[in-house]
Amino acid sequence: xxxxxxxxxxxxxxxEENLVFDRTQLLTDNVFHYCPGxxxxxAHRLIMEVVxxxxxxxxxxxxxxxxxxxLAYNYMDIDMQEAAHGRAPALATGIKRTMPDKYVFTYQxxxxxxxxxxxxxxxxCNRGExxxxxxxxNGIYGMTGGQMAPTTLEKMKSSTTPYGRNIKQMGNPLKIxxxxxxxxxxxxxxxxxxxKPGAVRKAKKAIKKAFEYQKLEKGLSFVEIVINCNSxxxxxxxxxxxxxxxxxxxxxxxxxxxxxxxx
Amino acid sequence: xxxxxxxxxxxxxxxxxCGVCIPACPxxxxxLADNVNSKGFHYAYMKNPEACTGCVNCALVCPDAVIxxxxxxxxx
Numbered sequence: 001x002x003x004x005x006x007x008x009x010x011x012x013x014x015x016e017e018n019l020v021f022d023r024t025q026l027l028t029d030n031v032f033h034y035c036p037g038x039x040x041x042x043a044h045r046l047i048m049e050v051v052x053x054x055x056x057x058x059x060x061x062x063x064x065x066x067x068x069x070x071l072a073y074n075y076m077d078i079d080m081q082e083a084a085h086g087r088a089p090a091l092a093t094g095i096k097r098t099m100p101d102k103y104v105f106t107y108q109x110x111x112x113x114x115x116x117x118x119x120x121x122x123x124x125c126n127r128g129e130x131x132x133x134x135x136x137x138n139g140i141y142g143m144t145g146g147q148m149a150p151t152t153l154e155k156m157k158s159s160t161t162p163y164g165r166n167i168k169q170m171g172n173p174l175k176i177x178x179x180x181x182x183x184x185x186x187x188x189x190x191x192x193x194x195x196k197p198g199a200v201r202k203a204k205k206a207i208k209k210a211f212e213y214q215k216l217e218k219g220l221s222f223v224e225i226v227i228n229c230n231s232x233x234x235x236x237x238x239x240x241x242x243x244x245x246x247x248x249x250x251x252x253x254x255x256x257x258x259x260x261x262x263x
Numbered sequence: 264x265x266x267x268x269x270x271x272x273x274x275x276x277x278x279x280x281c282g283v284c285i286p287a288c289p290x291x292x293x294x295l296a297d298n299v300n301s302k303g304f305h306y307a308y309m310k311n312p313e314a315c316t317g318c319v320n321c322a323l324v325c326p327d328a329v330i331x332x333x334x335x336x337x338x339x
Binding site for chain 1: 282322330337
């Protein structure tokens with residue numbers, strides 16, 4: 001019974017045929033400029049993994065936003081286009097209408113999609129353009145120094161709300177994902193996160209669904225991905241993920257918000 | 264009994280030492296090194312390689328995609 005378990009050496013295990021996880025080829029070799037621990041990197045990687053799995057590298061066109069992820073085109077090795085601040089859904093509309101066989105997606109933060117670009121977002125969703133929108137929500141303007149965003153939580157401190165967001169004075173946090181789910185043009189609306197291994201697996205499935213629905217010409221897929229912003233929240237990366245779990249996710253619950261009706 | 268054994272290879276120059284992989288590991292395999300890379304980050308390394316099963320949890324949460332995971336079945 002007391003059989004000695006064979007203990008393999010590192011040389012035995014680290015062989016080409018045993019490789020089970022590697023950085024996807026569709027991410028360039030550039031080092032992400034994001035802060036250590038930022039969820040943008042995971043979101044980039046998941047989208048590129050899905051593009052690689054569906055083998056649509058030559059057909060995928062991404063729209064980069066303005067915000068921390070403004071340089072997304074440096075990391076995603078596919079065709080990319082930079083949009084004016086908040087105007088990515090309008091640009092995606094144009095690209096998809098002129099090239100309907102391409103897979104078009106936008107990658108936008110909360111300052112881009114939910115603040116300056118609210119009109120474009122809502123109208124693109126309402127028209128039901130056949131594109132995918134990936135909305136990266138961290139509840140703060142990370143790039144410009146942690147100012148209050150529309151999605152900032154009540155009593156959450158930011159550099160423009162040093163005493164916490166006051167609802168009476170500054171209004172309520174905007175749940176734009178629930179808002180667009182009400183519109184008839186959206187086909188698939190979901191909220192995911194990337195702070196834990198299980199959440200990452202679910203987020204990848206959601207991103208894959210968004211691309212598959214686009215292939216089937218079902219209409220607009222809207223995938224919100226909640227990430228941390230440890231610099232903006234002034235926390236260590238691991239603490240930021242924990243804080244997100246305890247404070248952010250109760251207000252922005254994860255899961256599908258609008259799923260296609262089964263026939 | 265077959266047991267899965269794994270190893271991770273961290274691209275130490277690209278690792279930013281955020282430590283997100285450490286709580287993601289169910290077997291407490293990863294820690295941040297005392298040494299730093301050329302950018303001054305304490306990179307992740309395997310402090311307890313025998314416990315690794317190659318579950319890829321660390322690689323899934325790694326924001327910089329610097330972790331490669333290898334897995335092999337060990338036969339007793």
